[in-house]
Amino acid sequence: MTSDATQSEAVTDETRTLRDLIGRAQVVLWDFDGPVCRLFAAHSAEKVANGLIDWLESQGLHGLLTEEERETVDPHVLLRAVDRRRPRSDLVLELEERLTQEELRAASSAWPTPYADPVIRTWTALGTRLAVTTNNSPRVVTRYLRGRGLSACFEPHIYGRTENLSLLKPHPHCLNRALSATGTAPADALMIGDTPSDCLAAREAGVPFLGYALHDRGRRRLRRAGAGPVLDSLEPVLHALRGVA
Structure with missing residues (x-):
């Protein structure tokens, strides 16, 4: 049985790791469907x-x-x-x-991921650049972000599905495009994703990775892919950002 002290140490280590990831990131690469919103919440x-x-x-x-x-x-x-x-x-x-x-x-009916909007706005206010690296259409990302008033936080750095479908994640193509366009070294970036393909693409690109998954199954899949840390809420990210500020 895990002791309270051991649990406390684990939480402290995770908080320290999270703050380190956030503190080093000059550019944050967001997967779209999952970390930013639940795209098919109403449209199955x-x-x-x-x-x-x-x-x-x-x-x-x-x-x-x-x-x-x-x-x-x-x-x-x-x-x-x-x-x-x-x-x-x-x-x-x-x-x-x-x-x-x-x-x-x-x-038009997507649900914002809890805490995603304030995390995005806070990171932007701190001067960190943001990009979207997704397997969804960039047209879809643009429509959603404009509807939420978040366009200025990301544009023009939206990198999504192209006609060459062999370049979908886990291929690192969209991450590499974001790094090249922002002039960022992989080690100075951070990707937030919710699938093993996100984790694998980040690893291939040499980008540190922060996992997000609302449910146990998703978190297990990310951990099997080698992700760590893996969060079930973006609230700790918001708290860490406020600590940075």
């Missing part, structure tokens, strides 16, 4: 995936997906699967645009 990702599958099947492409892929609730899984079999084809371009349109619809 599962329904979006099913709609994409229905469209593929209406094109006579039922056999393009495996049974497991047809059961996915993640639209990005479908996009990657089709791109692997028809790389950079008109079919992939059409599917990607259909997903983008669904993401744009979802942006």
